[in-house]
Amino acid sequence: MSDFDIVTTKVLIVEDNLHFRTLIRTILQALGVETVEEARDGAEALDVLTSFDADLAIIDWKMDGLDGLECVRRIRSEEDSSNRYLPIIMVTGYTEDSLAREARDVGVNDFLSKPISARSLMSRIISVLENEQEFIETESYFGPDRRRLQAKYNGDERRVSKSALAEKEGGVA
Amino acid sequence: MSDDNGVRVIKAPDTLSRKVIKGGPGAVDPAALERAEAVIAGMADSYLDWVEEDLVKIQGACDELKANKDKPKAFLDKVFGIAHDMKGQGGSFNYDLMTILGNDLCRFIESIDDMTDPDLEVIVLYIDTMKIVISQRMSGDGGEEGRKILSGLDLVFKKLTRKD
Numbered sequence: 001m002s003d004f005d006i007v008t009t010k011v012l013i014v015e016d017n018l019h020f021r022t023l024i025r026t027i028l029q030a031l032g033v034e035t036v037e038e039a040r041d042g043a044e045a046l047d048v049l050t051s052f053d054a055d056l057a058i059i060d061w062k063m064d065g066l067d068g069l070e071c072v073r074r075i076r077s078e079e080d081s082s083n084r085y086l087p088i089i090m091v092t093g094y095t096e097d098s099l100a101r102e103a104r105d106v107g108v109n110d111f112l113s114k115p116i117s118a119r120s121l122m123s124r125i126i127s128v129l130e131n132e133q134e135f136i137e138t139e140s141y142f143g144p145d146r147r148r149l150q151a152k153y154n155g156d157e158r159r160v161s162k163s164a165l166a167e168k169e170g171g172v173a
Numbered sequence: 174m175s176d177d178n179g180v181r182v183i184k185a186p187d188t189l190s191r192k193v194i195k196g197g198p199g200a201v202d203p204a205a206l207e208r209a210e211a212v213i214a215g216m217a218d219s220y221l222d223w224v225e226e227d228l229v230k231i232q233g234a235c236d237e238l239k240a241n242k243d244k245p246k247a248f249l250d251k252v253f254g255i256a257h258d259m260k261g262q263g264g265s266f267n268y269d270l271m272t273i274l275g276n277d278l279c280r281f282i283e284s285i286d287d288m289t290d291p292d293l294e295v296i297v298l299y300i301d302t303m304k305i306v307i308s309q310r311m312s313g314d315g316g317e318e319g320r321k322i323l324s325g326l327d328l329v330f331k332k333l334t335r336k337d
Binding site for chain 2 (some may be wrong): 135
C-alpha cells in the first residue's frame, strides 16, 4: 500500500448510524486525518457542504431521510451544488452488480464494502487518489468516467454467506 | 472538450491529491495501518455495547412483527434495517458470524412475498442465534461451536422453509 500522508485532508462522513459514524471517524483519525465533519443523512450533508470545504466524502448508501444515492445525485447535478467534483466513496452493505451500477450512474468515485477496516478504507482513499479521473458531462450524467469503476467493481469481493463460510471451512453448506 | 454526441470531458480539479503528500511525516505505512487496526480492535468493548443495543432493537422490531402479522411490510423493513446494520458492523470487530447471520437474515427477508408463520419462525431463529453468538462472545468464525451453530441453523431453516 502506498505511503500517503492524508493528515490535512478534510473528510465528510455521511452516515445515519451513530456507531458507524464513530467507527469511520475513529479509523480516519487513526490514519492521521485531523479534520472530520459528520452528517446524519443526505440533507444534512448538503447543508454541511455549503460551509465545509471537504476534500473527500464518505457516504453511506442506505440511510433514513435523504439516502446516499440521492445525496450523490444532488452533489453532482444540482446547479447550486457547492462541490460538484467532490471525490465520493460510497459505503455499502449491498454488493450486487445492479446496485453498483445504480451508484456508478449517479457519480460515485468508488465503493467501500461493509464491514470496513482501516486497511479497506485506506485502500479506497488511495484508489480515489491514484485515479484522478476525467469527469464526463452528458445530458443525463455528470460525474467521474464510469468505465474504470465498473471494470474494477466486477472484480471486487462478493457478499459473505453462510454456505461460503462452510465451504471455506470444509464443512457442509 | 465535447464530441458530436454531446459528451463533454472535463479535467476534475485535483483538490484531494494536492492535500496529500507521498511519504510525508504522517504517511500511512504498514506500521501505521497496523496501529489503526489496533485502535479498532481496542473498540471491541464499545462494539459489544452497541450490538447489545441492536439486539434489543431487533427483538423489539420482531415483537412488533409478530403482533402485526397481517400487515408485516413496515415491520419486516424495520427488522431488515437493524439486521443490515449488524451485518455491517460485526466483521469490523472480528465478529464475522454476526456479519454472516445479519447478511443471511437480510437475504431471507428480501425473499419473503407473503409472510407465513414458518417465515416468522426463521426470523426469530436468526435473532436468537445472534444473541447466542454475542452472549458467548463467539468472535471470528466461532470455531467448532460456530460451525455447529451454523449447521444447526441451516437444518432448522431447511425444515421450516420446506415446501411440501
